[in-house]
Amino acid sequence: MSGTLYVVSTPIGHLDDITRRALAVLGEVDWIAAEDTRHSQALMDHIGVGTRLISYHDHNEAQRTPELVKRLSEGDQGALISDAGTPLVSDPGYRLVRACQDAGVTVVPVPGASALLAALAVSGQPSDRFLFEGFLPAKGAARERALERLAGSDVTTLIYEAPHRVLSLLEALAPKVAADRELTLCRELTKRFETVRRGPVADILAWVSADKDQRRGELVLVLGPAARGEALDERDRALARALLEELPLSRAARILAAHTGLKRQALYSYLETL
Structure with missing residues (x-):
C-alpha cells in the first residue's frame, strides 16, 4: 500500500507558530524532505523531533524526486518542508507533488504560517483579489517588463525581494506609478525586528533609502492596485x-x-x- 506525502508548513520566524498537527506529523513520518537540512535541523532540535532529514532543493530536485516517490509508493510516510513557511511558495516541491499524484501517492496539506498571507493580512491593502509575483527577475529586460506589469496591475500585488535589491526596485517603480499609489513594506515578519509600513511608493523609497536597516532580512512588498486609467499604458x-x-x-x-x-x-x- 502506498504511503502519504505530507506538505507541512513551518514557522517563518517565531518558532511558536508551528501547529500541533505539524508537530505530530513531523514526529511520526519516516523522513522529512527539507530544502536546507542544516537550517531545518535547528527547528527539529527546538521542537524535539528526531526524524531523518533528506536534502531536497532546486539543484537535486530532478534526481531526488523519483527516489522519494519510490519510497512513498513502497509504503513510506514522508513530509516535505521548506526553509520557512508553506512549501512550494517560491520554493521547490511542485514536481514532487505532481509525481506523487501521478504515481497514486496521497498528498496531504498540513497548513500553517505563510509570509505571503501574513503580509497581505497586515498590509492595509485591498485583499478581495490579489496577485503573487514572487521574486522578480534580477535584471535586464525581464525585470523591466515585470516592473511595467506591476505598475499596471489593477489588483493588490505581492512581491518577494532580496534585501540588496529592494532599493533599486523602489527606485525603478516610483516613476512608473501615480504619486498616491500605495505600497506596504513588510520586513522580518514574526521576528524580533518585524516592521510593517504603508505609504506612497515615493515615501517608502525615501524611508528605505535613509535607513539601511530596512534593506536587511526577509522582505515582502505589497503594492496597492492601480487607480482607474493608471492600469493603461x-x-x-x-x-x-x-x-x-x-x-x-x-x-x-x-x-x-x-x-x-x-x-x-x-x-x-x-x-x-x-
Missing part, C-alpha cells in the same frame, strides 16, 4: 481616446476590455473622465 490610453471618437462609450469600453483584459465597468468609468 500610454498606447492603450491613446487607443481609448481613438475609440471614443468613433464609438459610443459602452462599445468603446467593451472593446478596450477585450484588448487589455481589464474589467469593463472600471474602463467605462475611466472613459467617462476623458
Whole structure:
C-alpha cells in the first residue's frame, strides 16, 4: 500500500507558530524532505523531533524526486518542508507533488504560517483579489517588463525581494506609478525586528533609502492596485481616446476590455473622465 506525502508548513520566524498537527506529523513520518537540512535541523532540535532529514532543493530536485516517490509508493510516510513557511511558495516541491499524484501517492496539506498571507493580512491593502509575483527577475529586460506589469496591475500585488535589491526596485517603480499609489513594506515578519509600513511608493523609497536597516532580512512588498486609467499604458490610453471618437462609450469600453483584459465597468468609468 502506498504511503502519504505530507506538505507541512513551518514557522517563518517565531518558532511558536508551528501547529500541533505539524508537530505530530513531523514526529511520526519516516523522513522529512527539507530544502536546507542544516537550517531545518535547528527547528527539529527546538521542537524535539528526531526524524531523518533528506536534502531536497532546486539543484537535486530532478534526481531526488523519483527516489522519494519510490519510497512513498513502497509504503513510506514522508513530509516535505521548506526553509520557512508553506512549501512550494517560491520554493521547490511542485514536481514532487505532481509525481506523487501521478504515481497514486496521497498528498496531504498540513497548513500553517505563510509570509505571503501574513503580509497581505497586515498590509492595509485591498485583499478581495490579489496577485503573487514572487521574486522578480534580477535584471535586464525581464525585470523591466515585470516592473511595467506591476505598475499596471489593477489588483493588490505581492512581491518577494532580496534585501540588496529592494532599493533599486523602489527606485525603478516610483516613476512608473501615480504619486498616491500605495505600497506596504513588510520586513522580518514574526521576528524580533518585524516592521510593517504603508505609504506612497515615493515615501517608502525615501524611508528605505535613509535607513539601511530596512534593506536587511526577509522582505515582502505589497503594492496597492492601480487607480482607474493608471492600469493603461500610454498606447492603450491613446487607443481609448481613438475609440471614443468613433464609438459610443459602452462599445468603446467593451472593446478596450477585450484588448487589455481589464474589467469593463472600471474602463467605462475611466472613459467617462476623458
